[in-house]
Amino acid sequence: MQEPTFVLVHGAFASSFSFAPLQAELGLLGHRSVAVDLPGHGFAATFPRAYQAPQDLAALAAEPGAVKGVTLADNAAHLIGILERAKRNGPVVLVSHSRGGMTATVAANQRPDLIDRLVYVSAWCPVDLPVGAYYAEPEMATVDNAGLASAMAGNPAELGLLRCNFRTGDPGVLAAFKAAFLADGTDEEFLVLLNTFQPDENLDVGTPDDRARAGSWGRIPRTYVRLAGDTSVPPAMQDRMIREGDALTPQNPYDVRTLPGSHLKWLVDPAPAARLLAEVAAM
Template identity: 75%
Template sequence: MQNSPTFILVHGAFANSFSFAPLQAELAIRGHRSAAVDLPGHGFEATFPAAYQAPQDLEALAAEPGNIKGVTLADNVARVVQVLERAKRNGPTILVAHSRGGITATAVANARPELIDRIVYVSAWCPVDLDVGDYYTQPEMANVDAGAFAATLIGNPAELGLLRTNFRTADPAALASFKRAFAADLTDDEFRTFLNTFQPDENLDVGTSADRAQSATWGRIPKTYVRLTGDASLPPAVQDRMIREADTLTPDNPFDVRTLEGSHLRWLVHPDSAAELLANLATH
């Protein structure tokens, strides 16, 4: 397996390496190595205050410090680079990013393109013409429902130095909003199970214009964008816009565009099609 690629998997906001367990199982069955990365402050480095448990104490939770405070995009990049350097000893690497993980993957590709043999965005942020925050002001994001995050935000992000969300809410309206945004095509049990893998805290740094895709580095890596047709949190129109912008930036190295049916999270809960797609990329 020396020349077989290793998939390096980068999670999205409030998520962790646990999200990829079903996908990794399917990749392993197909004979492929993979390593899921916990970005700094995620996974077993995350903070789960006692006030987050049941019964919840939301007032106390709003003041509890979190380990992810002060974590930067540069810290995320350093973590992924470290994993890529180790994996590269065993052969090619394919960097796979989901959702907010695409910001980190893009910055990694800008910094160390020689470590990546292919980069794959699965409905992931690939900022090219705008900073990530500015995409949210564009028409393509106009119908995204951010109500659940607004309703379940805990504390003041400026004071805490992080974003804190109460994913353990029992508010039916907030749960329904989360499900519409991320998992409309999952059962309620599948949705709640996934929601319970989320951590309450996320860092604030989403990068600057310097962290957008750079043609001289990121632009020389073969790249695939996997569109998710039912994604309501990062709609297909936004995905397609980033693909167009990237192809304009690097016309001699355009995205290889693939499409999967389903919501933002379905491919992680029912990963067979995604694993087959990735396995195909590994052998071509």
Template identity: 65%
Template sequence: MTQPTLILVHGAFANSFSFAPLQAELAFHGVRSAAVDLPGHGFAATFPLGYQAPQDLAQFTSAPGSIRGVTLEDNVQTLAEAAARAKDNGPVVIVAHSRGGATLTAVANAHPELIDHMVYVSAWAPVNLPAAAYNAEPEMAEVDNAALARALAGDPGQLDLLRCNFRQADPEVLDGLKELFCADAGDDEFRLFLNSLQPDENLDAGGQDDRAQAGTWGTIPRTFVRLGEDRSMPPAMQDRLIREGDALTPDNPYRVRTLASSHVGWLIRPAEAAVQLAQIAAEVGGEFS
């Protein structure tokens, strides 16, 4: 069996650090993985001094951020470069979470030759609409983003980025964020997750031209890992994305798996997710024996 490399792609406000527990579990299964930081993420992120305690909100909400002006095209270039490096050593499986799915889709549209299998974990895989437009669809109607809206800091128009104050102590905001992202986690686990996020995210979520294309994206084998307890991307929306992808390329449908997890619970407690991803890696490696 030829060993594939799993390239892990984070979601909004996250970074490669999010995958550390998962990568440890994958290693115990003998699976090779590499977590990437998209531009302006990880050690390239900005953490304004005013973000520290005691917070200086005036400084925090006005400080410039390194992610300003970063585009989906920039994300695509970074992920494509990572995939090309991994491709030198065997098959490539790209695993994208949440907003990272938009980058995976765009890379698959532009560089299908770099990817041997795609895995969307409750991730945006836009087909009929641009990724951002799905937020206005009926499947998202019951998503309560009030806490996330209250966490926003500064003027996105002036900063040219999204900035959130994840280090505030407002109990209503914290309770709302926990409910939205990881209701299945303990309070300490939730706060640790929150403190692993960075305050800034880029504004460019893609557009009309970044929807999945049958002739490129649609030629790559793919899996959708549903998160059955996700409240930020409900299962109904995940299922819609699966249906739309299958309708686009009915001869190459999603292979569907389900984890009993919230949006980030599988990253906090990754044992079962690692088992599922190890199985996918073994299947892909077997195809290249």
């Protein structure tokens, strides 16, 4: 049997850089992997000069960004191109985290032939509702977005993108970020992680047609990795994603796994996740 290629899709304000420690662990276990930069991310991202210290917040609120106008459809088309190349080398395990689950789901809807297993790690896989609608549901009631909101720069409608000042020195905002992303990490780990974030993210979350489809997405074997201490996508919402997917294709339910830790702890301490992914790939 050919060894699979893990294709890794990042979440919001992130990039392929997030996966470097996980890729090292996968490599040491003998597995190859490809970390994707979605359009406008990684070295294609915009880091305005006003974002550097000393910051010019007024300029930061107005400078254009490369991710403006990028759509979920653009993300999916980019990912499909990578999956096509990866598939030439054997089986493909598509792993998505957080907002990256939306892109993975659209790609799976369109090209299930390119994916041998889907793995969602505390990721969005909308079935019953469009992604935006889930934020008003009871499972998201515990999520505190105050830190993110207070660090937003500029008007998204005018910029055509979301821009967040992750380089703020405001102690309250930094504490809110840590609580949301890495409450179980050290302050040093948190600051290192925060400095891997990029300031801009695209606005588009797709359409109701971008929800999981039984006839294509539903044919692919899939795993959902719950993050038990996640406060950004709470376990209650993760469990709802699982229930909805299982109800859509009861003949092909999720293989459910659980890792301890926050939304980003699995990337900071990646050895358990690498072992889990290796087990899943061998199924």
